[in-house]
Amino acid sequence: MELVFMFLRIISTILLVGLIGVIVLLYDSLVSKPERQRSKLQKQGIRGPRPSMLVGNLLQMGTTQSKDSNMAREGKKEITHGCYAGLLPFLDKWRQQYGPTFMFSMGNIQVLHMSHPDVVKEMAAYTSFDLGRPTYQKKGLHPLFGEGIVHANGAVWAHQRKVMAPEFYMEKVKGMMKFMVESAVSVINEWNREIESAGGVADIKIDEYLRNFSGKVISKACFGRDCKEIISKLRAIQEIACKKVILQGIPGLRSLPTKSNREMWRLEKEVHALILKEVNGRKGSESEKNILQMIVEGAKSSNLSQDEIDNFVVDNCKNICFPGYENGAVPAIWTLMLLALYPEWQDKVRAEVLETCNGQSPSSDMLNKMKTLTMVIYESLRLYPLGSMLTREAFRDTKFGGIDVPKGVSIWVMLMALYEDPDIWGPDVHKFDPERFGNGINGACQLPHVYIPFGNGPRSCLGQHFAMAELKILISLIVSNFTFSLSPKYIHSPVMNLIIEPEFGVDLLVRKV
Template structure:
């Protein structure tokens, strides 16, 4: 009897694994092939992950690095995804590949991209594997949730980051930007003996401190020092998880008690405890603070039934704010400084605009709005170095996108870096830094405006884009009006993919006080 039960369980488990890992993926690929979509043949369990890992390792060994002494710099961030580019050349602008048992449709056809970016269906959401694999970092926050849960979270969070609310954060952004400028100025003055000192600065840590300070103060108010501790631990967690991205889709790996998994679980627990400690202090206080955390608490109280739901909402979305608002802004600022340092004519042009608009005053929202050339430089920066180089969605039910029947569970990937540098869309100079292309807006710069998406697309476009733009404009305007700068001989141009495309060796510039 016992043997029969065990045998039945073993057979049942085998059948379940076969259906999940073999039959369903094969059936989905058959449906896609019947529509003319082909791609690299996958391996059972791992799909194309081994091929992806091998391609990335080979690319890392022969990464093209250019020193500033050997111009021009090549701004081709799509090259950090060599496997996607190789498959695109082999199978065309729309093809399939596999991450473990998960089937992906890669899309770089502008017409199909438009169909994807204009879809408003709640059945077309964030990939479920992201919620599983990135759960310790993002939880069930606005970046990973779907359907009514996502709609509820957006309803609470989005109004707190509308432009009128961002204007109320201007003092925070300004003070944080001045911290960077004053630290550079003080370093120069402390070492300058009348010779016009040129200081070699590694900007990346300064950009992270600036962005982290803004988000910590905006989110946690007077408790921002605790916010910084939370973000520091989130940074450590993000670094560990970014090294595991190539194992996405392989069943069960995230449950194994490996050294990295144990560290992930430990950090996740610590971060949750720190956030809940701040939440508890707020509940026990008089609620006078008007920071983002207080607004989220108030909004959550009216939409969630109990304290556990509110706590989960706050913990998960504080983690989401970190990833979406801290790291992306810091990396974008580093790239922007690199591009201005290597293009002195545009640096001078934008500096003249800042001086003319501000007339020696501290920039306010109206002044920032008038800085058209600075805006063009930032747009061009995010075209060449988009904060999210790939955007992915999943069919939560069987759906039709641009005439393609997409079975439930299939992911759709749009390679932003490829679209942003497509010569058919942007012209033969697509890999060059030319902010003037945005002189007449996005529609005047690109043949397919839907293909420009530095902040995502559709209903799920980044809710923090207004704050991000204000941060970048304020910081760049204050730096430009205080210093002139060029690329340091230390700088090595080598974009690398971690959670986003970052300068592998950082950005070093030579600055001189004006």
């Protein structure tokens, strides 16, 4: 009996020590470490809103709301293009209060906000691995950026550099031109049918048409065929994730079996299975290599386990497919909205396209000659940018922007704020004026290095030429076949769903030319 009691005491002691150890680790992770990070920044004169324990400034971020969305629903909101303050009112408030450099907390994630032009230039030139994509993205806290990306060796990344090389994407653009045109023509045909059935003028919600177009194009480039199911499930994951993105710093939140989490887990498993099904279905194929096949070859040249190979392939496909889908659809939606709102620019683009193409399908040479259309797209991407911010994390204590950044702190550079800065763009900064890009990006503003619609430096979007070709083909074919104006149904209400989207879609009144 005495031995039993002794054994129980030993077990109890071990459990107690273990429990104390867990509590100490949790306290350090959730309280002590964030406080140390903030203290190092405070000693350098950096201020910010006072955080609460565990949740940081999340409650303040949730209560600092804009009236724009409610006004839009009530039909009282005018169409204006300065949307930074409306989309991120808490950051705008803190920026006015503390200046362009301040700190705040998202749960146990400490963020250093640094939105000034010199930081953009420094980030473009920064090649050290001391800064990289934030851990909350790399380690699966965001479902569209998987953990498999980080499991790679030199052989894998040597092959990946070939897949990601700009030359590879340029070749993909040339190889995809015909399919882009065919996919755009299918949109034209569908709108023609709607116009005929409506008696000459159709009221069309354009969003799904353009998303379907972009989904066809990127899935053809990635998988070699139209994979509607994968694209639709990635879109569903995004819709769930964007509702919770601001809460990603609360520890353990994504592990709780909430209704939305269970739905996300189900979708992630289905996307994983569908991509691997595409991999297995392509074995032995002698057709032209697509992005998926290139990724698979790179993974198989490594010494990774099969599970690691599968995760690597799936996560890379997600990281290429989803941004490619959004980069094609959303800028086209905003550009057509702006052309509908400003018919004089719609007429200029149409005249340029008709003169350049002369009744033929757009070719690569023709797209390069479409200067007016390029100006319009650039201005659209300034007012409604794809990337609203640059994000990095300090993987070790490092010097950046003249600040000693503690390990683990995330850096946010809000590009939207810089795109709406009158000191950079002039007093007409909120006006739609493509003419500012008449001499290219370098002549568009006082500090052209701040304008980076597809990112900058070593982490810029390698598919930007692909996205621009896709945009130009779609818009050039639409303007050469139709005239269009904003429908009375249209409600102007930009929202932040990882990228800036029209909350209620875009409705156009469309007529044949």
